[in-house]
Amino acid sequence: MLLTRESSGERWRIRPDGPGKVTGELAYLTDMAAPGMLHGMVLRSSYPHARIVAVSTEKAKTMPGVRAVLTCADVPGLNRFGIAHPDHPVFCEDRVRFIGDAIAAVAADTALQAAEALKRIEVEYEPLPIVDDPEAALLEGAPQLHEQGNVQHRNDYRHGDPEAGFAACAHIVEETYATPRQMHTYMETEGGLFIPERNGRLTVYSPTQHAFMDRMQLARILDRPEADIRVVSSPIGGSFGGKDELNVQPYGALLALATGKPVKLHNSRWESVRAGLKRHPMKIRMKTGTDAGGKLLAHRVSIVSDAGPYSTLSAEVLNFSVEHALGPYRFGAAEVKSVCVFTNNGMSGEFRGFGGNQAVFAMEGQLDRLAEKLGMDPWELRRINLRKPDDPGPLGQPISATDGVRQVWEALGESRLWRERERARSANAGRRAEVGAGAKEADATSTGGGPAAVEPPPWIKTGYGAAFVMHGAGLGVGIPDPAGGRLRLAQDGRIEAVFGYEEFGQGLIASLEQMLIEQYGFAADDLRIVIGDSDVVPNSGSSTASRSTSMMWQSLRRLRAPFKGKLRAEAARLLGRPAESVKPLAGGVRDAGTGELLLTYAELASRAEEEIAAETSFFYPTSPVDRVGSHFMYSYSSVAVKAEVNTLTGRVRLLDQFHAVAAGPVVNPQGYLGQIEGGSGMALGFTITEDAVMDRGVYLTRNLDTYLVPTIAELRGACEVLPIEELPEGDEHGPRGIGELGSVGLAPAIAQAIFEAVGKRVAKLPVDPQLLQERVGFG
Amino acid sequence: MIDNTWTERTAGARLECEVNGRPVSLDVAPSARLLTVLREELGLTGTKRSCEIGRCGACMVMVDGKPINSCLTMAYQVSGSRITTIEGLASEAELHPVQQCFLEEGGYQCGYCTPGMIVSVTAMLEHNPNPTMEEIEEAMSGNLCRCTGYGGILRSIARAIETGGQSNDCR
Numbered sequence: 001m002l003l004t005r006e007s008s009g010e011r012w013r014i015r016p017d018g019p020g021k022v023t024g025e026l027a028y029l030t031d032m033a034a035p036g037m038l039h040g041m042v043l044r045s046s047y048p049h050a051r052i053v054a055v056s057t058e059k060a061k062t063m064p065g066v067r068a069v070l071t072c073a074d075v076p077g078l079n080r081f082g083i084a085h086p087d088h089p090v091f092c093e094d095r096v097r098f099i100g101d102a103i104a105a106v107a108a109d110t111a112l113q114a115a116e117a118l119k120r121i122e123v124e125y126e127p128l129p130i131v132d133d134p135e136a137a138l139l140e141g142a143p144q145l146h147e148q149g150n151v152q153h154r155n156d157y158r159h160g161d162p163e164a165g166f167a168a169c170a171h172i173v174e175e176t177y178a179t180p181r182q183m184h185t186y187m188e189t190e191g192g193l194f195i196p197e198r199n200g201r202l203t204v205y206s207p208t209q210h211a212f213m214d215r216m217q218l219a220r221i222l223d224r225p226e227a228d229i230r231v232v233s234s235p236i237g238g239s240f241g242g243k244d245e246l247n248v249q250p251y252g253a254l255l256a257l258a259t260g261k262p263v264k265l266h267n268s269r270w271e272s273v274r275a276g277l278k279r280h281p282m283k284i285r286m287k288t289g290t291d292a293g294g295k296l297l298a299h300r301v302s303i304v305s306d307a308g309p310y311s312t313l314s315a316e317v318l319n320f321s322v323e324h325a326l327g328p329y330r331f332g333a334a335e336v337k338s339v340c341v342f343t344n345n346g347m348s349g350e351f352r353g354f355g356g357n358q359a360v361f362a363m364e365g366q367l368d369r370l371a372e373k374l375g376m377d378p379w380e381l382r383r384i385n386l387r388k389p390d391d392p393g394p395l396g397q398p399i400s401a402t403d404g405v406r407q408v409w410e411a412l413g414e415s416r417l418w419r420e421r422e423r424a425r426s427a428n429a430g431r432r433a434e435v436g437a438g439a440k441e442a443d444a445t446s447t448g449g450g451p452a453a454v455e456p457p458p459w460i461k462t463g464y465g466a467a468f469v470m471h472g473a474g475l476g477v478g479i480p481d482p483a484g485g486r487l488r489l490a491q492d493g494r495i496e497a498v499f500g501y502e503e504f505g506q507g508l509i510a511s512l513e514q515m516l517i518e519q520y521g522f523a524a525d526d527l528r529i530v531i532g533d534s535d536v537v538p539n540s541g542s543s544t545a546s547r548s549t550s551m552m553w554q555s556l557r558r559l560r561a562p563f564k565g566k567l568r569a570e571a572a573r574l575l576g577r578p579a580e581s582v583k584p585l586a587g588g589v590r591d592a593g594t595g596e597l598l599l600t601y602a603e604l605a606s607r608a609e610e611e612i613a614a615e616t617s618f619f620y621p622t623s624p625v626d627r628v629g630s631h632f633m634y635s636y637s638s639v640a641v642k643a644e645v646n647t648l649t650g651r652v653r654l655l656d657q658f659h660a661v662a663a664g665p666v667v668n669p670q671g672y673l674g675q676i677e678g679g680s681g682m683a684l685g686f687t688i689t690e691d692a693v694m695d696r697g698v699y700l701t702r703n704l705d706t707y708l709v710p711t712i713a714e715l716r717g718a719c720e721v722l723p724i725e726e727l728p729e730g731d732e733h734g735p736r737g738i739g740e741l742g743s744v745g746l747a748p749a750i751a752q753a754i755f756e757a758v759g760k761r762v763a764k765l766p767v768d769p770q771l772l773q774e775r776v777g778f779g
Numbered sequence: 780m781i782d783n784t785w786t787e788r789t790a791g792a793r794l795e796c797e798v799n800g801r802p803v804s805l806d807v808a809p810s811a812r813l814l815t816v817l818r819e820e821l822g823l824t825g826t827k828r829s830c831e832i833g834r835c836g837a838c839m840v841m842v843d844g845k846p847i848n849s850c851l852t853m854a855y856q857v858s859g860s861r862i863t864t865i866e867g868l869a870s871e872a873e874l875h876p877v878q879q880c881f882l883e884e885g886g887y888q889c890g891y892c893t894p895g896m897i898v899s900v901t902a903m904l905e906h907n908p909n910p911t912m913e914e915i916e917e918a919m920s921g922n923l924c925r926c927t928g929y930g931g932i933l934r935s936i937a938r939a940i941e942t943g944g945q946s947n948d949c950r
Contacts, residue, residue, distance in 0.1 A: 005884065005934070014882055021890030022878040022897060024825020024865030031824035185925050187829050187837055187891040237827075237891030238925050269830045505889025505926045670885040674927055678888060681928025704834040704923065713916040715929045 003721045008669035011518075015510040015670070016529065017235065017503065028237050029205045030191035034262035037193070038067055039111040040255045041265070042248070043104040043118045044274060045096035048132070048344040048697025049143070050125040052094050057104060060120040065113035068258040069121065071104045075254065077223030081246045083213060084479075085311035087146070088347075090221055090250045096125070097145055097309035098344055099698055100275035107255040107263050130697045134306045134341035135283070145309060145342040152307045152340040153315035155322050159396060160333025165298025168332075169289030173369040177286070177362040178764040180691035181306075182279035183701075184351060185709050186504075188237020190276065191266030194252035201228050202253060207236035209244040209502050210542035211534040221250050222257065229253075234532030236504035240682070241350035242277050243504070244544055245312045270702045277349030278692055280317055280340070281306045284325065284362040294374050296385045299331045299366075303338035303359070305348070312349040314340045316479070319629030320472065321355035326394035327363045328405055328470035328636070329385045344697040352679065353743045354545065356471055357686060364467040364748030365763065368755065378752060379418075382468055383409055389728075394470075397477075397623040397630040400733055404636030404662035405470070407724045411660035412466055412638040416720065418658070420642070421464040459647045459774070462655070465752025466640040467745040472631030473546040473737035474620040479629070482541045483551035484617035487563045493602025494528040499555070500540035501531050501548045506739055507671030511549050514668045515556050520564065523586035526601055538615065546635065546737030547620055549667050553734045555616050563614035570608050571599050621733065635663035635736040639680075639745035642717075643753035648776065650769025652688050652754060655717045657746070662724040663736035672738060676721045679742025684710050687747040688766050796860050798823070799867030813849040813857055814838045817864060825865035825894045836922030839895035840864045846902035848921070865894035868901060877901045877939050886935030888926030896922045900936055909940060 005012045020026030057069040072079050072091035079093070080086040092101050104121050108114035131137040137150040144150055166172060192206025202222070208214045211231040219226040236243065248265040255263040267275070285302040303321055307314040318340040325336055367385075371378035386405050393399035412418055456462070475481040485499040497516060503509050509529045516522050530536060540551060564584050571589035572579040575598055583592045588600035604612075623632040642656040659676050666672045689708040693700045701707045727733075751762040758772060794807045798821060807816055814831075817823045817840070826849055827837035833848040840849045841863040868875035874882065877900050887893040896919075903910060903918040910918065915936060924932060 012885075015885070017890070018882045018885075018887070019874075021887050021893050022874065022881045023869055024823075024894040026890060027824060028891065030828075031818075033819075185923075187827070187835065187889065187923065187925055189829065236889065238889040240925070266828070269832075505887075505891075507888065670931075674885060674888055674931055677928035677930035678926045679928070681930075682925070684928075703832050704830040705832055709923055709925060710928075711916075711923060712919045712929045712932065716912060716916065716933065719928070719930055 003666065003669055003673050003723050011669050013510065013514060013670065015507060016513050016524070017509050026235060028188055028235055029193065029207055029232070030188055030266045032193040032205055033264065034193060034195060037262040037264050038107040038109060038255070038259060039114045040105060040107045040252055040263045041114040041118055042102050042251050043121050045092070045099055045101040045103060046123070047096060047125050047127050048099050049128045049130045050096050051128060052092060052096060052103070053124040053126050055103060056122040059122065060106060060117040063113065063117040063120055065109035066106060066117045067109070067261065068107045068255055069104060069117065070254055070258060074258065075221060078220045081217050081221060081250060082311050083245055084313055084316060088310035088312065098346060100347060101309070102251070105251040105255055107259050130344045132343055132345055132694065132697050134304050134343055137341045137343050138339070145344070150342045152311055152342050153318055154339050155319050156338065157322055157336040157395060158334070162298045162300050162333040162335045165333040166287070166289050168291065169297050170292040171370060171373040172287060172289035173366055173373060174287045175365060175369060175763050177284045177365060179282050179358040179361060180686065180765050181281045181346065181694065182351065182686050182690050183273065183692045183707055184240040184242030184277065185707065186238030186240060186242055189267040189269055189272040190243065190247040192248060192252055193262060193264050194256035195262045196256045196260055201230060202257060203230045203232065204249060204253060205232045206249050206252065207239065207243045207504070208233045209239055209504070209544050211502070211532065212500060212539045213542065214246060214249055215534050217246055218249060218253050222253060231534040232532060234503040236502060239504040240352040241354070241544065244350045244542070245277060247276065269704065273692065273699055273702055277312065277347050277351065279351040280314065280348040280355065280358070282321065282358040284358060286362050286366050288366040288370060290370055290374065294376055294381050294384055296329055297332040299326070299334040301325045301336040303336070305338070305340040306345055307340045307342055308345050308347040309342060310347065312347065314348060316629060317350065317355040321359040323394045323472060323629065323631065324356040325359040325363055327360065328387050328468060330387055330391065345694050346692065346699060350544065352682065353740045356740070357683070357744050357747065360467070360469055360744050361747045361765065365751060368748070368752045369761065379413065379466055393623065393630065395627055395630050397625040397627060399623060399631065400621070400633045402662065402727055402731070404634070407662045407726070408636045408638040408660040409468070411722055411724060412640055412658065415640055415658040415660070415722070417640045417642060417656055418466070460644055461647060461757040462642060462644045463753040463756025464640065464642050465749040465756060466638060467748040467752070469637040469639065469741060469745040471635050471637070471741045471744060473550065473633050473635060474622070474631060475545050476629040476631050477622050477625060477627060481620035481622070482539055482617065483555065483620055484538055484540050484615065485552065485555040485559070486538050486613060486615040487559050488611065488613035489567065489601060489605050489608070490528065491605055493600060493605045495522060495526050495601060496528045496530050498530040498537050499552060500537040501552070502543040503531060506675060507668055508543065508548055511668040511671055512552055515553060519556060520560065521585040526586065538617065541620065546739040546741070550633070550733070550735050550737050551620065553667060557734070558616040558618070559614045566612045566614060567604065570612055571604055574604070574607050575599060633733055633736050635661065635738055635741045637661045637741050637745055639749045641746065641749040641753050643750050643757065645754055645757045645772050647758060647772060647774040650772035652750065652767055652772070654684055654714065654750065657717065658720045658722070659742060660722045660724060661738060661741060663738045663741065664727050664733070665725045665735050666723045667735050672723060673721050675738050676742035677719050679740065680719060680746050681710055681715050683743045683746035684714060686765060687750050691766055792855060794854050794858060796857050796862055798862045799864060807854045809855065811854040813840070813852040813854050816854045817849060823864050823866050827891055827894060835892070836895040836899060837892050839898040839922065841898055841902050844902065844905060846899045865898055868897065875901065876942060877904065880939040880942070881935045884931055884935040884938055886927065886931040892922060892924045896924060896932060900939060904939060908943065
């Protein structure tokens with residue numbers, strides 16, 4: 001059944017954070033202010049690559065209102081950050097490697113004074129040659145950006161003998177795919193408030209996807225114990241991976257400690273563009289071959305990824321791309337070579353889909369091209385090559401087996417949209433045979449309940465396309481991936497669910513509340529959700545990699561017996577009744593038979609002998625192999641689209657979409673639908689308009705006038721989402737995570753729809769309208 | 780005679796206007812934008828700062844019933860005007876019907892674009908209670924949402940239209 005508000009019935013709930021969001025009352029961390037607060041700003045590099053000859057802050061320090069001007073000399077600890085590989089300077093010492101590199105920071109009484117002071121910091125540069133092309137950066141003689149050279153990371157994979165495989169192929173397709181420097185474009189730019197407390201501690205109010213990671217990194221920079229830092233990290237006005245790494249936090253923390261006053265930073269959009277992460281632009285070459293019947297015999301992949309100047313999670317993203325460039329298919333032999341390269345371009349890093357978006361665009365493009373050569377339906381070609389439930393994962397690793405592949409493959413064929421395609425194809429065939437009214441009628445019935453189709457003008461061409469996604473969740477083998485949480489009956493009688501996760505819009509608080517209501521029988525009013533504060537939450541791991549809903553579900557499963565058992569035992573003791581005769585449910589502990597309320601949670605809390613609480617801690621399940629980054633749990637999706645090409649303008653419009661998603665149970669219907677629709681909207685931008693354009697290391701795109709994220713006009717078409725919840729009997733892993741999946745499959749599906757519409761292959765994103773413009777004769 | 784013109788200019792002028800039904804009288808710098816006055820002087824942080832070039836709509840407020848980007852509006856331009864921000868839509872007792880529709884349909888995720896989005900929808904429906912899809916596109920293309928893909932927003936708008944925007948059905 002399609003996921004809608006109506007089909008969800010009472011499971012469709014109002015989010016607990018909703019009222020604050022629709023009234024504007026919810027204060028984001030960048031909305032905060034403190035008495036006597038200063039304003040912080042960062043001086044960033046004037047050049048994409050230069051030697052710093054000298055920095056003088058003397059004039060800036062004498063400017064009115066200026067309270068501190070800091071440089072690398074003022075960093076007490078490690079002058080570097082980076083989640084996995086700390087090589088990103090907080091303040092550059094002797095060299096800048098990109099246009100967003102920080103050199104100094106200022107705190108002043110007003111933002112205007114801080115901005116004026118930045119202009120008075122004198123930096124003498126000696127420009128160096130720019131490396132703005134990852135392939136050129138690998139050539140001998142290219143300027144080297146780091147001691148280790150320009151290679152940030154390599155990852156190769158091979159099974160079987162690809163040469164022999166290609167020799168046996170009847171059809172071979174070779175293509176080079178290129179993907180854009182997509183920007184997360186969270187509506188709330190980076191920022192926060194940094195408060196030095198009277199007791200010597202530092203409180204950081206700033207969005208991140210993993211408060212404990214920020215705390216660890218800040219402790220390393222500030223050279224003070226982690227316990228002296230409190231990170232308050234939610235709510236967040238969007239992140240999509242972009243706020244996973246530190247951004248303004250080092251500057252806010254250093255300025256607050258240097259001045260002894262609260263400091264606020266809030267990036268302008270240009271500052272955000274300039275310094276922030278983007279999706280890795282990748283160039284992916286693929287050579288893929290089949291036998292005469294369409295069986296995949298050999299697959300060879302080469303990936304070049306543009307890391308920009310520093311590492312963050314570039315290596316991990318590349319590993320993910322390698323895995324997903326193989327996808328859900330069985331190849332006779334496969335070989336992947338990949339390299340991530342340092343350049344003087346903007347910072348690339350973690351972004352929803354995590355390298356899967358680029359790889360799947362290429363992989364699915366290969367199958368569509370092969371289907372054309374074979375004269376076979378592209379969806380049928382996928383069927384004969386898809387993995388079976390018990391097959392190993394893409395890298396040969398054991399994975400959690402589900403029937404997701406078959407489920408989403410079949411669901412697509414049965415969808416309204418794909419049936420419409422079948423009808424449109426037979427109608428076209430019929431029309432070619434004889435131009436008649438029957439064909440028109442068939443078209444008119446095929447618009448999915450919309451108004452009857454009007455014959456479009458001849459320059460409008462429509463087509464259908466589909467793509468398959470198998471997306472790994474969790475951080476993967478070799479990366480610490482802790483999970484857990486705590487339930488506790490607080491003194492005021494609220495049941496507190498305490499988790500170290502972050503709310504950046506995905507609906508995590510709502511999902512947690514919904515699970516506690518549905519699985520524990522509590523009422524919303526019994527609950528208090530506590531997240532996003534490193535002083536009070538356990539380390540539940542990061543809110544990334546489509547993992548937090550899975551991990552909350554598993555935590556609650558582990559906590560259910562111990563926590564409810566303790567509530568029950570203490571209530572029974574207080575009531576002088578046998579434990580079996582009472583049940584903790586909505587409102588309090590009730591008579592197990594009649595449901596009569598015997599003891600409210602407030603009464604239980606005030607009378608309990610000791611605190612009633614339970615905690616669990618475990619790790620995200622991983623595959624028992626050594627290959628770093630290999631995944632164990634996967635979500636599956638098939639995506640169908642109908643798109644239209646205007647051959648006069650070359651513009652592509654998405655008209656209709658269908659997503660089948662096999663990822664285990666739907667925890668929160670509204671959140672699930674929103675994640676797929678929202679992910680897909682982001683994928684539309686990746687496909688048709690979004691690219692943060694750089695020229696010789698300088699951003700030409702500075703704001704949202706030239707960086708075009710889809711508007712309501714681009715996304716007004718239908719979007720059907722079909723969740724497939726069924727898991728194999730005895731499966732213990734529950735929901736698989738759907739936070740990223742929706743952002744992956746749309747691009748290749750649209751590329752195929754374009755091909756069906758106008759016969760042109762798209763290999764570079766975003767789609768260049770020039771490619772699709774036709775010469776029109778006006779004679 | 781001492782010419783005070785320049786001093787007066789740089790010291791700013793008195794801004795008199797009405798914000799969410801309450802009279803406001805403030806000294807503001809001539810260069811102050813309405814967005815800054817709302818957020819920093821009046822503490823109305825429901826109006827959001829995002830692109831600051833009038834492209835994203837996160838800072839949308841109503842000035843005399845018309846939706847405008849407060850980031851592009853100088854404070855002096857609203858002298859004598861009636862300004863409604865997101866904080867001014869709900870009554871003491873209940874949400875505005877458009878807010879209620881967004882709440883029930885899930886027309887938001889991170890919520891950062893939501894105040895501006897709701898202000899634009901409210902302004903649209905006040906002028907045109909039954910807009911066509913083309914009119915919705917036109918009225919809402921200045922409000923960007925990065926989370927929802929607009930599905931929940933379109934359903935919220937449809938519901939608000941269905942229930943008459945001003946009726947109690949969505950409460």
